[in-house]
Amino acid sequence: MTSNRLLLLAPGLAWLTALLIIPCGLIFVLGFFERGVYGGIDYTLTTENFARAVDPLYAGIFLYSARIALTAVVFSLLIGYPAATCIAKQPKRRQMPLLILVMMPFWSNYLIRTYAWIVLLNREGLINGALTKLGAISEPLPLLYNDFAIVTGLVYGYVPFMILALYSSISKLGPELAEASTDLGADSWRTFLRITLPLTLPGIAAGSVFVFVLSIGNFVTPDLLGGGKRTMLGNLIYDQFLTARDWPFGATLAFLLVALMMVLLTCQAVFVHRSATQEEARA
Amino acid sequence: MSALLEIAGVAKSFGTIRAVDGIDLAVAPNEFFALLGPSGCGKTTLLRLIAGFEHPDRGTIRLDGADITATPPNKRPINLMFQSYALFPHMTVFANVAYGLEMEGLRGAALKARVEQALGLVQLSDQASRKPHQLSGGQKQRVALARALVKRPKLLLLDEPLGALDKKLREKMQIELKRLQQETGIAFLVVTHDQEEALTMADRIALLDHGKVAQLGRPRDLYERPESRFVADFVGQMNFFEGHRRGSGFAVAGLGLLPAQDLDAVPEGTAASLAVRPERVVLSDTAQPGAFAAEVVGSAYMGQDLVVHLALAGSGLPLVARLPASHRLAADIERGRQVHCSWAAEHARLLVK
Numbered sequence: 001m002t003s004n005r006l007l008l009l010a011p012g013l014a015w016l017t018a019l020l021i022i023p024c025g026l027i028f029v030l031g032f033f034e035r036g037v038y039g040g041i042d043y044t045l046t047t048e049n050f051a052r053a054v055d056p057l058y059a060g061i062f063l064y065s066a067r068i069a070l071t072a073v074v075f076s077l078l079i080g081y082p083a084a085t086c087i088a089k090q091p092k093r094r095q096m097p098l099l100i101l102v103m104m105p106f107w108s109n110y111l112i113r114t115y116a117w118i119v120l121l122n123r124e125g126l127i128n129g130a131l132t133k134l135g136a137i138s139e140p141l142p143l144l145y146n147d148f149a150i151v152t153g154l155v156y157g158y159v160p161f162m163i164l165a166l167y168s169s170i171s172k173l174g175p176e177l178a179e180a181s182t183d184l185g186a187d188s189w190r191t192f193l194r195i196t197l198p199l200t201l202p203g204i205a206a207g208s209v210f211v212f213v214l215s216i217g218n219f220v221t222p223d224l225l226g227g228g229k230r231t232m233l234g235n236l237i238y239d240q241f242l243t244a245r246d247w248p249f250g251a252t253l254a255f256l257l258v259a260l261m262m263v264l265l266t267c268q269a270v271f272v273h274r275s276a277t278q279e280e281a282r283a
Numbered sequence: 284m285s286a287l288l289e290i291a292g293v294a295k296s297f298g299t300i301r302a303v304d305g306i307d308l309a310v311a312p313n314e315f316f317a318l319l320g321p322s323g324c325g326k327t328t329l330l331r332l333i334a335g336f337e338h339p340d341r342g343t344i345r346l347d348g349a350d351i352t353a354t355p356p357n358k359r360p361i362n363l364m365f366q367s368y369a370l371f372p373h374m375t376v377f378a379n380v381a382y383g384l385e386m387e388g389l390r391g392a393a394l395k396a397r398v399e400q401a402l403g404l405v406q407l408s409d410q411a412s413r414k415p416h417q418l419s420g421g422q423k424q425r426v427a428l429a430r431a432l433v434k435r436p437k438l439l440l441l442d443e444p445l446g447a448l449d450k451k452l453r454e455k456m457q458i459e460l461k462r463l464q465q466e467t468g469i470a471f472l473v474v475t476h477d478q479e480e481a482l483t484m485a486d487r488i489a490l491l492d493h494g495k496v497a498q499l500g501r502p503r504d505l506y507e508r509p510e511s512r513f514v515a516d517f518v519g520q521m522n523f524f525e526g527h528r529r530g531s532g533f534a535v536a537g538l539g540l541l542p543a544q545d546l547d548a549v550p551e552g553t554a555a556s557l558a559v560r561p562e563r564v565v566l567s568d569t570a571q572p573g574a575f576a577a578e579v580v581g582s583a584y585m586g587q588d589l590v591v592h593l594a595l596a597g598s599g600l601p602l603v604a605r606l607p608a609s610h611r612l613a614a615d616i617e618r619g620r621q622v623h624c625s626w627a628a629e630h631a632r633l634l635v636k
Contacts, residue, residue: 179336180369182357184383184434194382198373 024258030251039245049252058236058253065233068147068222069215072154076211077204079155080162084203087163088171099167102160110157114224117153118144121225145227153221158214162207169203170196202272209268213261233257285348287312287470288333288438293342294494295328302328304494305342310438310472315464317485318474321517325494326474330440333472334363347437357386362431366442368423370415376402376426377411383434401433404463421452428460432467441473445480457483478518482506490514511636515558522564522602524557533557533633537598538575542628549633556634561590563630564604566612567623574625577602582616589613593624 031049034042052058087098105113120126121143128140143149173196181191197204219234226232231239237257240250286309295303303325310316318326331337333344335356343352351359362383371379380398389397402408405425415423424444431439444460445453461484464471475481481488482502489499490513498505498514509515512523526535528549533541535557543557567574576596583590586608593602604624606613612622 176365176367176369177371179356180363180365180371181382182336182355183334183363184430185357185386186382187357190386195371 024255027251027258028255030248031255033248035246035248039247041247049249052249053252053256061231061236062233064230065216068150068154068232069212071147071151072158072215073208073211075151075155076159076162077208080159080166080207081204084163084166084170087167088173089175095171099164102163105157105160111220111224113157114153114221117149117156117225121149121152144225145229147226147230149225149227150222150230150232153225154211154215154218157218157221158211161210161214165207165210166200166203169200169206173199202275205268205271209264213264217257217261286310286345287314287347288472289343289345290329290333291343291345293329293332293339293344295332295337295339301494303332303339306491306494306496308489308496308499310470312470313468315461315471315484315486316473317481317488318472318491319478319481319488319517320476320491320497322476324491326476326491327442328494329491330363330442330472330474333438334361334440335359360434360437361440362434362436362438363440364427364431364442364444366444366446368415368427368447370423370426370430372415374414375411376407376413376415376418379415379426380430380433383430387434397433401429404432404466405429420447421456424448424456428463432463432469435467436469438470438472441471443475444473445475445477453480460484482518490517492517509558509632509634512556512558512634513636515556515632515634520561520603520605522559522561524559524600526555526557528553528555528633533631535598535600537600538595541631542573542626543631543633544629545633549635553635558632558634559626559630561603561605562588563626564602565625565627566591566604566606566610567625568612568621570623571625574623577622577624579616579618579620579622581618584608589616591616593622595624 030041032045032047034044034046034048036042083102087095087102090098118125122128123140123144125143127143128137131137132140177195177199178191181195182188186194216232217234219232219238222228222230222232222235228235233253237250237253240246240253244250288310290306290308293303293306294301306325306329318329320326328337332339335351335354339352343350345351346359346361371382374382377398380401381394384394384397399408399411402411405428407422407425407429410418410422410426415426418426424447428444441460445456448456457480460471460473473481473484482505485502487499487501488505490497490505492513497517498510500508505514505518509518515521516523524533524535524538524541526533526541528534528546528551530540530551532546533543533555535541541557549555565574570576577593578596579591580594580601581592583592589606589608589610591604591606593604594600595602602624606616616622
């Protein structure tokens with residue numbers, strides 16, 4: 001039985017070990033060496049890279065990235081929660097087509113979809129053009145190459161993950177608890193705050209961690225929609241490897257980012273597991 | 284005494300299905316009322332209409348004289364105990380019961396006193412700090428009851444309140460519900476598919492069939508004076524004979540003329556069913572005038588009773604008789620034995636519908 005299971009796991013484990021665990025280990029180890037004079041690696045042990053990572057310059061980039069990612073999380077929640085609620089309340093046979101529609105953007109390339117936002121947001125783009133024609137504005141709005149554009153791109157890209165995570169949580173809840181709350185005299189707002197919201201926290205946590213983790217490491221969106229003016233963590237790592245050719249420092253930053261993601265995902269997994277065991281005990 | 288709840292001409296359809304098809308009924312204050320019926324008869328829809336979760340297509344619902352047809356559920360002085368109990372899993376027993384009072388704006392010591400009183404009423408005072416998943420089925424049911432009763436509603440609706448409990452606990456809770464209803468003085472309206480539950484607990488029963496009231500009355504009326512074949516068949520066990528009203532009795536092919544009560548109400552020649560309760564069938568091992576010879580084809584021992592399946596001689600028509608275990612014949616009823624069976628005219632009811 002046990003050996004059978006191991007056999008089934010083997011291909012997946014081999015894949016993960018070869019392409020995820022070993023590279024992560026290499027990156028971790030790389031962070032403890034010095035940069036070679038011509039961009040190579042000088043195999044002298046040092047902790048200087050880690051000291052450099054907390055330098056205000058880089059810490060500032062980290063905080064800025066976290067702020068952008070958090071903003072993306074908040075807007076994804078604001079857009080995703082009503083959408084997920086609406087899908088979960090549809091008749092069963094209509095839910096699957098709607099979920100497929102939510103996933104539809106993934107059928108095309110992320111880079112192309114991000115480029116499409118440039119067409120929408122630039123000074124002569126669709127939005128500014130339409131608003132100017134309607135006479136609503138005289139000067140084009142600064143929609144592109146700023147934080148607004150970055151957050152818009154991230155929310156657009158990752159809101160489906162938020163909707164899926166929330167949907168699975170909300171649809172499990174069923175209508176009865178909300179009805180019980182209404183029956184006991186609560187209006188819909190108080191029912192949401194005291195019953196629906198606390199009971200869908202696992203979904204909120206899962207969706208938020210997904211969106212945060214994907215956003216903070218993203219480098220395509222800040223590059224294209226931010227116009228390269230602001231650097232996020234993803235861009236910084238990208239630059240260390242490909243422009244500055246400082247692999248050890250890039251590896252240190254990459255390792256720190258992976259570590260942060262692991263901590264967040266573990267917290268979320270523990271949280272979900274705890275509420276799941278409670279639910280099992282309830283059933 | 285004026286009615287507490289008045290339902291007049293209420294109808295509700297879902298697509299082409301008429302779930303509730305023009306129902307009139309009234310529940311008196313302090314009454315224990317049961318909505319009984321097979322699944323799909325519309326009893327749950329009617330309950331949801333009274334609670335306010337569904338809106339009727341036509342008809343009015345009045346509570347204490349006031350029209351509440353358009354009142355949202357959170358503004359109705361009616362509470363519902365859900366079939367699944369619908370306890371809030373993230374709250375303690377205390378918080379579950381307190382929830383409805385908090386919505387009324389009650390706080391502090393007054394709130395605590397009311398919750399503790401309600402928990403005392405259902406004997407759960409020592410479980411106040413537990414979460415629902417730590418409770419047994421019976422305890423959950425009592426939390427749900429306390430949560431609904433603590434609001435002191437004018438009317439308490441209970442959706443299959445004992446459905447999820449095992450038989451022993453169910454019998455105990457039937458008595459418990461009756462006690463709570465009398466102690467609180469709140470009118471109870473119970474939805475159930477279990478006729479035994481309705482007969483034991485309710486002051487009056489409305490038996491529903493296809494969205495309509497088939498019969499409304501006291502348990503005794505429904506059991507002893509069913510007005511249609513559906514009612515006679517649904518409530519308790521019943522023997523039916525198909526035939527025609529003729530002369531001084533009821534003619535059944537192969538059996539001749541059978542005695543029946545209220546013959547005058549049915550015109551000569553009308554096709555009807557004759558209904559006889561198994562416990563009204565008298566068995567004897569000697570031939571009597573007016574008795575039918577029959578052969579025992581099987582029997583089931585039920586503890587205090589013995590249910591005997593018979594085939595009438597000549598016609599072969601089936602007949603079920605129910606004897607108390609103390610009956611002289613009960614000890615040696617066996618397959619193939621010949622007996623004679625009869626019943627009094629007043630226990631044979633003619634049903635035209």
